[in-house]
Structures are given as structure tokens and as C-alpha cells.
Amino acid sequence: MLCGSAINKIRHMTDILTLTMNPALDVLTTIDKVTDTHKMRCGEVLKHPGGGGVNVARVLHRLGANCVALYLAGGVTGERHHKLMTAEKVRCHVMPIAEETRESFSVHETSSGNDFRFVLPGPNVSSSEVETCFDYVARHMPKQFLVISGGLPPGVPDNFYARLTALAKQHGVRVVLDTSGPALANALKVGVYLFKPSLRELRDLTGQALQDEDSQLSAAQHLIRKGQAEIVAVSLGAEGAIVVSADAHWRAPAIQVEIQTTIGAGDSFVGGLVWSLSQGHPLRQGFEYGMACGASALMQPGTSLCTLQSVRELMAKSTRAQ
DSSP, X not given: XXXXXXXXXXXXXXXXXXXXXXXXXXXXXXXXXXXXXXXOOOOOOEEEEEXXXXXXXXXXXXXXXXXXXXXXXXXXXXXXXXXXXXHTTOOEEEEEOSSOOEEEEEEEETTTTEEEEEXXXXXXXXXXXXXXXXXXXXXXXXXXXXXXXXOOOTTSXXXXXXXXXXXXXXXXXXXXXEOOHHHHHHHHHHOEEEEOOBHHHHHHHHTOOOOSHHHHHHHHHHHHHTTSEEEEEXXXXXXXXXXXOSSOEEEEXXXXXXXXXXXXXXXXXXXXXXXXXHTXXXXXXXHXXXXXXXXXXXTSSTTOOOOHHHHHHHHHHOOOOO
């Protein structure tokens, strides 16, 4: 199943392929205050196509990248997800599965500004569905980047991302990885081009508290020295982010904007960074694009993600990474 432009076959000319093994139909609503026991009457409902790689592809499309989103989908929820992707005109290839695509339900508490996110485990994926997905990537390897983002649904082996990473490296394709748990650990053993953890994910991976900038920088540099990543971009929430390579590092404070939601900011950051690097920009400039895209996403409701106009405005006035 293809969506976006009328294309009969995704060819090898794609610059960037994003992979989402466990996409979700994102459902967002608002309420004044979350409480227990009693029924909570919510506000207007927003629905967006979600999942890490799906969101990255949506951002890349808005920035004008030559990108295809590959993801699994099944059931009525999968069809709804597909229709929303079609409405955004994102080029994508849907791998059909037997079970139903999951939903992710988020509630924005207006009295506090907090987001409450309820994430379901996702459908069980059969071994044949897993191998069909792997074979598709093998036949349609992109020219520049393979972006692997999001967790694995039940049934997918923990070494799946590692297998894809090894395959991409054989073809000289740079792997961008944003996941967690055993799937992350296995892929890092193979070695990726860019790894984008949150601070919490980096703490889980290293088993360290990482309470200051020096320890965070040291942890990222250790991964690079071990050959697990060439670049590590750590999102620090309200404290901004750091990007580390073998010979340089930069830190940028969070861009101050009026926050509507925190959902999707990390995926927007990855999308902006990858887009900039795909254009041949230096890493520092890519970092600044990532920060602008992440801040833009904070200004939008639900998983609307960043907008091209606000990204341009934020780039024009943002503080340069130090």
C-alpha cells in the first residue's frame, strides 16, 4: 500500500527512509484537571498519525526532503492512520499486518500544562511479517539515511534493529537511531551514525546518574570511543540539548516558546537535524535546525509537529549552539 504521490514503486533514489515498527494513531484531548475515580469530561479530540519514524518523515516532508516512511499497519486503526498520512501527502509504504494498529492516548491538563500519555504495547507481529519488512528495506535501501525510530511491538526480536543497521552499513547508508531497551543496546553494538537519546534514556543505557553537563558529555564521548555511534545528540528537555561527535561538541539552551504540548518535539528535532545533514550542512548547523524544529513542535497542539514557517522564524532569532 502506497500513499502520498502516485507512485507504483519506491525506487532506490530515495534519499531518506524512515522505519516505524510500532506506529500509533495519536489521540489527544484536554481537561482542566486529571483526577481519579470520577468521570472526566474532556475537550475537543485531535487525531494525528504517530510513531517515531512516521513523525520524523512528516517533518522531513514539510522541509522538502526526498523521504519515504515505511511502517507496519493493520485493521481499522491502521486504515485511519493511512488516511491521515495521505492527507499530509507524505510518501510512504505501508506493510500490512494481521493485527490492529495501536492507539496512543494523551491528555493535556490545562491547569498545570502537564501531558499525561497512555502508550499501548501494540499488535503482535508474526515472524513472516517481520521478515517481509526486513526484505523491503534490503530491496529499497535509501541513498543517504535510514532513520529507525520508535520501539518494537510484541513479536519482533530484539536484534531486528541490529540486523537492519548491519545491512545499511554494508551499503554505506548512515543509520539514525532513536529507540530504547534491548533493541537499542543490540543496534549500538553494531554501531550507528547518529544516536538520539533523551537524558533518561542515556541514564538507563549507562546506569549513571548524569547529573551535570560534564558527566553527560563524558557518557556520550564514551559511546563514540567504543564505536557505538559517530554522533550522539542528547535531548535535555527544558535544559536544551547537546550534540557530541569525535572531535567537537555543542550545547544549546531550549528556545523559549509558548508551549502547547511536549509530544513530538524529539521527533521534530531528529527530522530537522537529519534534513540539514542531508543537505550537506555542517553538524553545528544541523543541530540548530533540530533545535528550531523541536521548539516549533512545542508550539503546536497534539502531534501536529513543527511548521515550516515557525521553523524559519525560530532559525532567524535562535541562539547559536555553543
